[in-house]
Amino acid sequence: MSLVDDLVVLRPEGLYCPPGDFYIDPWRPVERAVITHAHADHARVGHAHYLAAAPGEGVLSARLGAVDLQTLAYGAAIDHFGVRVSLHPAGHVLGSAQVRLEHRGQVWVASGDYFVAGAADDPIEANATCAPFEPVRCDCFITESTFGLPVYRWAPQRELFASIDAWWAANAAAGRASLLLGYSFGKAQRILAGVDAGIGPIAVHGAVETLNAAYRAAGVALPPTRLLTELADKADLKRALVIAPPSVQGSAWTRRLGDYSDAFASGWMQLRGARRRRSVDRGFVLSDHADWPGLQRAIRASGASRVIVTHGYESVMVRWLAEQGLQASAFSTEYGDEQEARTEASEAAAAPEANR
Amino acid sequence: MKAFARLFDELDASTATGAKVEALKRYFASAPATDAAWAVYFLAGGKPRQVVPTALLRALACERAGIAPWLFDEAYQAVGDLAETIAHVLPPAAVPSDVGLAEWVEQRLLPLRGTEPLAQAERVAQYWDELDAGGRFLLTKLIGGGFRVGVSKLLVQRALAEVAGIDPKLVAQRMMGYTDAKQMPSAARYAQLLAAAGEHSPGDSGQPYPFFLSHQLDLPLAEFDAKLGPPTDWLVEWKYDGIRAQVVKRAGRVWVWSRGEELVTERFPEIVALAQALPDGSVLDGEVVVWKDGGLGSFNLLQQRISRKTLTKKVLGDAPVGFIAYDLLEWAGVDRRAQPQVERRQLLEAALAHAPGLQLSPLEQRAGWAELAQLRESSRERGVEGFMLKHREARYGTGRTKAEGTWWKWKIEPLRVDAVLIYAQAGHGRRASVYTDYTFAVWNRTPRDAAEAHDAIEAIAPRAVPQPDALQLVAFAKAYSGLTDEEFRRIDRVIRATTLEKFGPVRSVRPTLVFELGFEGINRSPRHKSGIAVRFPRMLRIRDDKPLAEADTLQTLEALLGAR
Numbered sequence: 001m002s003l004v005d006d007l008v009v010l011r012p013e014g015l016y017c018p019p020g021d022f023y024i025d026p027w028r029p030v031e032r033a034v035i036t037h038a039h040a041d042h043a044r045v046g047h048a049h050y051l052a053a054a055p056g057e058g059v060l061s062a063r064l065g066a067v068d069l070q071t072l073a074y075g076a077a078i079d080h081f082g083v084r085v086s087l088h089p090a091g092h093v094l095g096s097a098q099v100r101l102e103h104r105g106q107v108w109v110a111s112g113d114y115f116v117a118g119a120a121d122d123p124i125e126a127n128a129t130c131a132p133f134e135p136v137r138c139d140c141f142i143t144e145s146t147f148g149l150p151v152y153r154w155a156p157q158r159e160l161f162a163s164i165d166a167w168w169a170a171n172a173a174a175g176r177a178s179l180l181l182g183y184s185f186g187k188a189q190r191i192l193a194g195v196d197a198g199i200g201p202i203a204v205h206g207a208v209e210t211l212n213a214a215y216r217a218a219g220v221a222l223p224p225t226r227l228l229t230e231l232a233d234k235a236d237l238k239r240a241l242v243i244a245p246p247s248v249q250g251s252a253w254t255r256r257l258g259d260y261s262d263a264f265a266s267g268w269m270q271l272r273g274a275r276r277r278r279s280v281d282r283g284f285v286l287s288d289h290a291d292w293p294g295l296q297r298a299i300r301a302s303g304a305s306r307v308i309v310t311h312g313y314e315s316v317m318v319r320w321l322a323e324q325g326l327q328a329s330a331f332s333t334e335y336g337d338e339q340e341a342r343t344e345a346s347e348a349a350a351a352p353e354a355n356r
Numbered sequence: 357m358k359a360f361a362r363l364f365d366e367l368d369a370s371t372a373t374g375a376k377v378e379a380l381k382r383y384f385a386s387a388p389a390t391d392a393a394w395a396v397y398f399l400a401g402g403k404p405r406q407v408v409p410t411a412l413l414r415a416l417a418c419e420r421a422g423i424a425p426w427l428f429d430e431a432y433q434a435v436g437d438l439a440e441t442i443a444h445v446l447p448p449a450a451v452p453s454d455v456g457l458a459e460w461v462e463q464r465l466l467p468l469r470g471t472e473p474l475a476q477a478e479r480v481a482q483y484w485d486e487l488d489a490g491g492r493f494l495l496t497k498l499i500g501g502g503f504r505v506g507v508s509k510l511l512v513q514r515a516l517a518e519v520a521g522i523d524p525k526l527v528a529q530r531m532m533g534y535t536d537a538k539q540m541p542s543a544a545r546y547a548q549l550l551a552a553a554g555e556h557s558p559g560d561s562g563q564p565y566p567f568f569l570s571h572q573l574d575l576p577l578a579e580f581d582a583k584l585g586p587p588t589d590w591l592v593e594w595k596y597d598g599i600r601a602q603v604v605k606r607a608g609r610v611w612v613w614s615r616g617e618e619l620v621t622e623r624f625p626e627i628v629a630l631a632q633a634l635p636d637g638s639v640l641d642g643e644v645v646v647w648k649d650g651g652l653g654s655f656n657l658l659q660q661r662i663s664r665k666t667l668t669k670k671v672l673g674d675a676p677v678g679f680i681a682y683d684l685l686e687w688a689g690v691d692r693r694a695q696p697q698v699e700r701r702q703l704l705e706a707a708l709a710h711a712p713g714l715q716l717s718p719l720e721q722r723a724g725w726a727e728l729a730q731l732r733e734s735s736r737e738r739g740v741e742g743f744m745l746k747h748r749e750a751r752y753g754t755g756r757t758k759a760e761g762t763w764w765k766w767k768i769e770p771l772r773v774d775a776v777l778i779y780a781q782a783g784h785g786r787r788a789s790v791y792t793d794y795t796f797a798v799w800n801r802t803p804r805d806a807a808e809a810h811d812a813i814e815a816i817a818p819r820a821v822p823q824p825d826a827l828q829l830v831a832f833a834k835a836y837s838g839l840t841d842e843e844f845r846r847i848d849r850v851i852r853a854t855t856l857e858k859f860g861p862v863r864s865v866r867p868t869l870v871f872e873l874g875f876e877g878i879n880r881s882p883r884h885k886s887g888i889a890v891r892f893p894r895m896l897r898i899r900d901d902k903p904l905a906e907a908d909t910l911q912t913l914e915a916l917l918g919a920r
Contacts, residue, residue, distance in 0.1 A: 150445045271440065271788070279371065316427065
């Protein structure tokens with residue numbers, strides 16, 4: 001397969017489809033951009049025309065404002081300069097999609113970010129706030145690799161949510177608030193959908209509530225939430241679960257909580273070093289990305305003989321895939337945190353809400 | 357193991373003292389005594405010798421996880437901890453169990469030692485298969501002899517005391533020697549820790565007392581009078597650079613205990629011989645030093661002595677040890693720790709009259725603090741670290757407490773050098789994936805000007821072979837402490853941005869940073885490229901104000917060598 005036939009190549013602006021003359025999640029302004037999902041590092045302002053999956057319309061508008069956006073139902077296809085483009089669920093956040101490209105008998109899929117269930121056939125294990133990851137057969141699969149190391153293996157979600165519930169219930173019994181930090185788009189809603197809302201009232205930061213509204217408008221069932229400022233009764237606060245973005249850690253915003261225990265929800269919490277650097281009482285390993293077994297499973301399910309690895313542990317994944325007999329290479333993208341910068345980004349309290 | 361793993365997680369997760377003590381109390385109140393006995397052992401810093409070699413653990417983990425060694429190493433680089441890497445790469449437990457801690461250690465782990473490697477591997481693999489990630493992490497730490505937990509011995513003692521309803525100081529004393537390798541923890545020994553006051557006394561055993569630790573005195577000389585009062589309120593002694601130890605003489609026998617609560621009697625036969633002359637019921641606190649030709653030997657010599665396993669005639673002749681006594685904790689079989697310092701000193705002098713071979717730490721008296729400060733300037737020539745100040749009325753406390761009175765260490769300023777960062781390596785534990793361990797260099801001679809320094813640095817990247825007389829940076833010290841987390845993050849970013857090459861976990865960088873390094877001592881060393889070894893080097897500050905060309909040189913180090 002020669003380079004000229006490749007359906008996606010790397011350009012300074014981003015991942016580019018030469019026959020279709022459009023980009024996928026470009027990081028510099030372009031004429032046409034297909035957007036896999038609305039996280040800031042994938043969906044940027046400044047492009048002339050956007051194409052995204054229909055369920056993501058609300059969250060995309062909430063993040064980008066008024067842009068020239070065309071949407072496509074999952075599985076529906078359009079034809080652009082002879083390239084057949086369709087979008088398929090990625091299980092990452094509401095509206096997240098894998099981009100399938102078909103041209104002259106060749107099929108390529110760009111994954112964007114994706115989450116696959118820990119236990120393959122267990123619907124409880126899927127991301128409850130969006131359509132589950134759907135394997136798409138292809139010749140070449142472009143995969144993320146955020147957690148592309150064999151130490152990243154997620155425990156079953158019911159165990160994880162049980163431990164969050166237990167922490168919250170113990171705090172409530174002791175009369176202190178439970179501050180759970182997580183990115184306001186995707187992670188926060190996943191927590192809301194997963195916890196036992198019977199334990200106590202749930203309050204959220206304003207940044208979270210904006211996204212909650214978009215999720216509810218798209219028909220995602222979330223338990224009732226109130227802004228922290230609306231939780232007037234002190235007794236309620238002492239039993240409350242409070243969900244806020246990581247940037248509030250150590251800020252004046254937390255003062256109104258009184259006595260509280262704090263926790264952080266992220267895949268990075270798998271490792272002790274990251275947990276300790278975070279300096280919160282608890283770290284809950286909850287990720288919207290595939291773990292190591294999940295990455296392997298998704299790659300295998302694609303049936304692709306060629307794999308291109310993006311943002312994360314590219315070199316590790318490429319070497320591992322090559323050992324499995326696949327044709328593997330990497331694209332150096334500007335998504336997420338580059339491997340070198342991962343540590344800072346994962347620990348910096350003021351980090352932008354990237355794709356974690 | 358599950359209960360102990362839960363306790364570990366709680367101790368590891370929390371930074372609040374109160375929460376740690378509560379978690380410990382919950383554990384001690386519910387754990388069977390046989391398990392609690394081992395828990396105390398591990399929490400107090402006890403380490404059984406490594407039972408299975410690291411290489412075997414690593415190879416076995418790769419095999420069980422079905423991954424190649426290179427992939428394991430990549431994971432290890434990111435995790436920064438071998439046991440944690442192993443815990444996470446293994447597939448989930450196939451046959452979960454909940455065996456108690458004591459059974460794990462006594463029936464399973466200790467018998468592994470000396471078993472042939474194949475059988476070891478088979479059993480360890482079975483054990484891993486019974487545990488979740490948290491349990492495996494602990495098990496692997498215990499097997500590898502690398503268990504550590506973020507809880508001080510004082511907190512463990514406090515929790516035990518609160519569970520038993522007795523004085524923590526009593527628990528502290530009973531715990532002395534608990535982690536010594538020669539005696540296994542047991543339900544009976546655990547019960548002794550918790551027994552009511554008066555039920556158990558150390559009278560006929562070699563048990564020492566908890567050491568009283570000093571605090572660093574950071575005070576400008578001008579404020580000494582105001583904060584400390586006149587020097588006549590204090591006993592002023594030299595601070596020796598040796599091994600802190602207690603010498604116990606009871607029932608006709610002598611025991612020597614290190615500050616790490618290790619029984620080291622057999623390593624110092626000279627001290628045992630001298631201390632035999634003490635009457636029974638005597639306990640001295642002091643410093644083991646090399647004592648040669650009637651004077652103090654260097655710490656270097658002492659280090660050589662303690663690194664030798666067998667004490668040959670030559671070793672005993674090259675580095676004979678002595679004991680400088682500076683406190684007396686028990687006399688005539690009576691605990692004297694509550695008596696004022698000055699009274700204990702008088703008793704100490706009386707005690708040493710019985711054993712004249714032991715040295716008495718001399719007191720220094722001067723009219724004022726200024727005179728003492730001047731005298732302190734002679735510390736380096738004397739081979740000591742500065743002064744100890746002990747208040748005349750101070751009682752002998754437990755650990756690093758100030759409740760009973762204070763011991764101050766008034767140390768001399770460290771030696772200082774401005775050095776250039778040339779290599780970096782990621783740290784471990786909470787510093788995993790952050791570049792925190794640095795190698796520093798000085799110039800081989802003074803750069804003529806900034807341009808010459810610039811050219812020398814430009815020559816590093818292409819690995820140009822330098823001319824014999826060319827200006828070069830010469831590595832001389834490694835340091836990984838002294839910066840705040842924020843400073844480490846900043847330096848980490850600079851290192852990533854200026855990396856020249858990667859050699860496994862080590863990066864060479866294009867030098868851009870100058871640091872002021874401090875160290876306690878300096879010696880010639882043929883093992884080091886620079887020919888010089890420094891003692892306890894650490895970063896004092898980042899010298900953003902200092903151009904690279906103005907960093908120090910080998911000649912600066914030579915001058916420091918000459919000055920001692």
